[in-house]
Amino acid sequence: MKATNVLMAGFGGQGMLLAGKVLAQAAMAKGLQVSWLPSYGPEMRGGTANVIVCISRDPIASPLVTRPDVLLAMNLPSLDRFERSVVPGGTIVVNGTLVAREASRADCRVVRVDSRALAQAAGNERAANFVMLGAYVGATGVLPEEAVEEAIADEFRDGKEKHIDTNLAAFRAGAAAGRRAAAASEVHA
Amino acid sequence: MSKVLMKGNEALGEAAIRAGCVHFFGYPITPQTEIPEYLCKRLPEVGGVFLQAESEVAAIHMVYGAAGAGVKCMTSSSSPGISLMAEGMSYLAACELPCVVINMMRAGPGLGGILPAQSDYFQATRGHGHGDYQCIVLAPASVQEAVDLMTLAFDLAEKYRNPVMVCADGMIGQMMEPVEFRSEGRGPPMAGNDWALTGCEGRPRRIVNSLHLAPEQNFAYNVRLKEKYDRAAREEVRFELYGDGRPDVLVVAFGTMARISKSAIDDLRREGRRVALFRPITLNPWPYAQCRAAMDAMPEGAKVLDVEMSMGQMIYDVKLAAEGTRTIEFLGKAGGLVPSPDEVAARIRALLP
Numbered sequence: 001m002k003a004t005n006v007l008m009a010g011f012g013g014q015g016m017l018l019a020g021k022v023l024a025q026a027a028m029a030k031g032l033q034v035s036w037l038p039s040y041g042p043e044m045r046g047g048t049a050n051v052i053v054c055i056s057r058d059p060i061a062s063p064l065v066t067r068p069d070v071l072l073a074m075n076l077p078s079l080d081r082f083e084r085s086v087v088p089g090g091t092i093v094v095n096g097t098l099v100a101r102e103a104s105r106a107d108c109r110v111v112r113v114d115s116r117a118l119a120q121a122a123g124n125e126r127a128a129n130f131v132m133l134g135a136y137v138g139a140t141g142v143l144p145e146e147a148v149e150e151a152i153a154d155e156f157r158d159g160k161e162k163h164i165d166t167n168l169a170a171f172r173a174g175a176a177a178g179r180r181a182a183a184a185s186e187v188h189a
Numbered sequence: 190m191s192k193v194l195m196k197g198n199e200a201l202g203e204a205a206i207r208a209g210c211v212h213f214f215g216y217p218i219t220p221q222t223e224i225p226e227y228l229c230k231r232l233p234e235v236g237g238v239f240l241q242a243e244s245e246v247a248a249i250h251m252v253y254g255a256a257g258a259g260v261k262c263m264t265s266s267s268s269p270g271i272s273l274m275a276e277g278m279s280y281l282a283a284c285e286l287p288c289v290v291i292n293m294m295r296a297g298p299g300l301g302g303i304l305p306a307q308s309d310y311f312q313a314t315r316g317h318g319h320g321d322y323q324c325i326v327l328a329p330a331s332v333q334e335a336v337d338l339m340t341l342a343f344d345l346a347e348k349y350r351n352p353v354m355v356c357a358d359g360m361i362g363q364m365m366e367p368v369e370f371r372s373e374g375r376g377p378p379m380a381g382n383d384w385a386l387t388g389c390e391g392r393p394r395r396i397v398n399s400l401h402l403a404p405e406q407n408f409a410y411n412v413r414l415k416e417k418y419d420r421a422a423r424e425e426v427r428f429e430l431y432g433d434g435r436p437d438v439l440v441v442a443f444g445t446m447a448r449i450s451k452s453a454i455d456d457l458r459r460e461g462r463r464v465a466l467f468r469p470i471t472l473n474p475w476p477y478a479q480c481r482a483a484m485d486a487m488p489e490g491a492k493v494l495d496v497e498m499s500m501g502q503m504i505y506d507v508k509l510a511a512e513g514t515r516t517i518e519f520l521g522k523a524g525g526l527v528p529s530p531d532e533v534a535a536r537i538r539a540l541l542p
Binding site for chain 2 (some may be wrong): 061
């Protein structure tokens, strides 16, 4: 695989840091090099939080990335702030639930997903972060979906097992949406 | 042992446990609070002592007490908290007490901010407290290296009976990377301490003290300490040289800034440019001769670029290494801003022939 740098951004509490950790765990389990670098500035409740996950076959040089290959934008401020930084040919996953506008990058693959509706249908409104992660993995095939599913299940062990099923369902719904979006964009191309 | 994904701060805590550390004294401060948080859970599990002090001043003097009793011990803090420890560090070095101090550097001066910085370089490498003492200073560039250097820190502290600092920036504390703990069990307790205060029943009493009022006696004491630092300079220098053997631009950087520079160097080398990185791992003793050798291998007119997350501190050591044979260029940012791989690459590009 090509080295991939993923920027995942949203409001604090939307779970993008956790989704990033799961992505890193899954990649590590597949024998890849990973780094997980959170923004840890003086943020307040409702402020923005983001994380950069680097995935590579080779040792990772800089964990700090200013031109990501992939952006997962959970809210409008994240899309506004980071959309321009994505490399040409990259992937942008937009949370259609909270972002009213379209992404403005014609040179990127854009996947739009109503994360809240899919999470609610999966039985856990708070699992919108895993819908977004699923949409990314489904659209790009960056990792086998089963590897991410295993990492999600691992994350909710130690007393939080009751959340495994709904989070897995949310991830799968997102992955299906991502696969559909990827197939549709190939037809256009 | 398999790899685990861990936050730098927590990995440092676990590495301390595995090195055999049994006492931790400290006070919370961002971006290193996960170290005490982790150790307050883990140390009691291995029969150790975790104590949150009332201040950093108290914490370093608790380290002084525990080290004086011959116990493997440590503290950790971030920049403003490390400043508060200056007096205690001088006393620890003066009394030749082994201990490890982690500084997860944040932006200064003053209260500054909580974002990463390398602006405590002078403080770490040039004494920090009063008197002619030095600390051995280790600077990791990844979570794995932080773990490995933690083991080394305890070993060197004991070997030289001296405080050892592990100096990283907040990014290394906050990021997660896969780590492997190379030691399964726990390190040994402090060995062969014929100086520790362990109760004098059945033996002559020992005194840990740094008061030497007679100047001749105090001078002899200083000479002995200097011999120890000189020995460390001969035996403990560590560095990494990466990239072309005969570069047109040699970047000198440590810690996170070295990693960021590596990305820039990789990009330029893919274009066929001749670029290299010199990364000191020991900030004190500094690898002067090794850096000079790397400079001497460069073609005439080749440039040296020092890159730091500060306004320019390590650059003085790079200049000492060059001894006036080369001009040293500088790229740096402070206040919590970090030069990006693109910024480093652009600066290197401007220096290339």
